[in-house]
Amino acid sequence: MTGDASTAALTSRLGYLLKHVHLRFTEASAQALAPFGVDGRELAVLAVLAADRPLSQMEAAGRIGVDRTTMVALVDALEGKGLVARRRSTEDRRRNTVQPTAKGQELLREAEQARAEAERRFLTPLPDADRDGFLRALRTLAVVPEDERPESG
Structure with a gap:
């Protein structure tokens, strides 16, 4: 972000700030x-x-908040990398589940460490109390109130 007057007018806007923080974090995470x-x-x-x-x-799509088509593409990509496998459910043979393979579990452990470290570095400019408050505030805002959820039907 540059320091000119037009940018200064934008830096008080939530959408502008969220977008640019998101872009910076996405790059650091990638x-x-x-x-x-x-x-x-x-x-x-x-x-x-x-x-x-x-x-x-x-079920996984619901937890992550993505649509069916996106989830199929994500699982297909992970399966292609040998990180997950589709299996017949032990509870309901008409249903398939998706589970991490041993390779996927190992990658998850290692990649989670790298992700957590990138997150820690990204938030380093904030004092500890601000960092904790920022994350609490984001969790609060990320939860969609019951009365604002779209009806399923």
Whole structure:
């Protein structure tokens, strides 16, 4: 961001600031994850799939907040890299689940460390209390209130 008057008028706008912070963080995250051959969305899918119990693609999509088509593409890409496998559900044989492979679990551990370090470096300009408050505020804003959720139907 330059220091001219037109940019100064924008730096009080939330949308402008969020966009530019997001772009800077996306670049930092991409650099940290490049050695692992995954991007932030793929790593998020791996993290969700490794979290608790085997999930279907649609359950994982709901947790991440992406549509069906996007999730299929993400899982296809991860499967192509040998990081996840689709398996028949043990609870419902009509359903498939997606689970990280041993290679995917190892990559997740290593890439998560790199992601966390990139995040720590990115937030370094903020004092600890501001960093914690910033993350709390983002979590608060990221939650869609019940009355604002679109109806499913």
